[in-house]
Amino acid sequence: xxxxxxxxxxxxxxxxxxxxxxxxxxxxxxxxxxxxxxxxxxxxxxxxxxxxxxxxxx
Numbered sequence: 169x170x171x172x173x174x175x176x177x178x179x180x181x182x183x184x185x186x187x188x189x190x191x192x193x194x195x196x197x198x199x200x201x202x203x204x205x206x207x208x209x210x211x212x213x214x215x216x217x218x219x220x221x222x223x224x225x226x
Contacts, residue, residue: 169209169216169226176203177220188221 176198180186186193191210198206210217219225 169220170205173205173209174226176201176206177217179203180206189218191217 177188179201180194180197180203181188183197186197188194191214195207195210198204198210
């Protein structure tokens with residue numbers, strides 16, 4: 169995960185609009201916010217995304 173994806177995850181989390189474990193909702197919010205790198209990251213490595221949300225491990 170690069171710093172841009174990390175920042176995009178934090179922006180969505182800080183908005184409080186979606187449950188971060190609701191991956192389809194996170195992707196919809198990312199699309200609305202034009203965070204295309206995050207969408208691709210989740211599609212490419214969903215396990216890494218979930219691990220980050222659970223543990224904070226990049």
